[in-house]
Amino acid sequence: MTRYPSYSSRQNRQTGRGKKPLRKDRVAIALLLVIAVIVIPIIWRRSPADQDNPLIVTSDDTTAAADTTNGGLDLPDLDDPAIEETLPDLPDEDVSAPETFPNHTVADGETLADVAFELNISRANLLASNLLLGTEQLQPGQTLQGTPDGLLHTIKSGQTLTDIALTYAIPVETILSANRLSANATIYSGTKLLIPGIETSYWADVILLSRGTATRFIWPLEADVVSEFGWRIHPILGNRHHHDGIDLDVPEGTLVHAAAGGEVYFYGEQPGYGNVMIVEHTDGFYSVYGHLASALAYQGQFVEVGQAIARSGNTGISDGPHLHFEVRNGTFPVDPRRYLP
Secondary structure (H helix, E strand, C coil): CCCCCCHHHHHHHHHCCCCCCCCHHHHHHHHHHHHHHHHHHHHHHCCHHHHCCCCECCCCCCCCCCCCCCCCCECCCCCCHHHHCCCCCCCCCCECCCCCCCEEECCCCCCHHHHHHHHCCCHHHHHHHHCCCCCCCCCCCCEEECECCEEEEECCCCCCHHHHHHHHCCCHHHHHHHCCCCCCCCECCCCEEEEECCCCCCHHHHHHHHCCCCCCCCCCCCCEEEECCEEEECCCCCCEEEECCEEEECCCCCEEECCCCEEEEEEEEECCCEEEEEEECCCCEEEEEEEEEEECCCCCCEECCCCEEEEEECCCCCCCCEEEEEEEECCEEECHHHCCC
């Protein structure tokens, strides 16, 4: 038989009379729940696991569609002490060559071969020392430099001697000695340093991957594009999503080159992307390289356009070995083909 509450008991509940006193153990449990709600998120945000993954990227390989407002890219703050501790110690000197190098003023009708002959250097040395692609029309009165002692390197803003030494794979001391510089010398961006004994450099790759055209970015490697930027059906997950870059068909271990000069902003594993490297460029652009096998540059290192920075792989959610390449204006993904030659 069902028993219904009496009118008086209902009236007591409505007026507040007849309430039972609160049990102390229930009060304690309620307080613990409130404390847990406040404290656990704070501990979670400060957990070491979170610090190990400072970058959250929505990939072409995740189940969710890309955030079209910012590309899903949550860039870490490199001023965060937790991140700074992971950066290797680098010399922070800016440097400037103490002497000028042999130069030649272009006469009317002269070619690159003519100028190289006058400076007693190879054509490749002339191009690398003057950052020429070889397709430019020389202008009368134009001044070009070069020396048979090695290549001339134009110093970029933010570059250190350590960065330059790593680019050419020679000791810092060798560069200092060749340029008669002391360890605490001051040098300036835009000037040139002698890189002694070097015949070829990253510039040969720039010429190849730029296809002889001056553009904002060069190709990171030579390959066929097998998936374009834009909406598509994911090759593994099967869902319709926005592909934030282009996929380049290459075997594992292929050298990946920086599409533009800049500082390595991040390298590590991210969902979907596998091993990913992000390079920050001076004008607010970023280039992203996904599914890598390994890195050849580290976070905080300045890399030259065309410099080898990684090897391609098949990491993350991938249907086979390839390079996923993105260009981002800030955090917003844009079609790389708009900026490639």
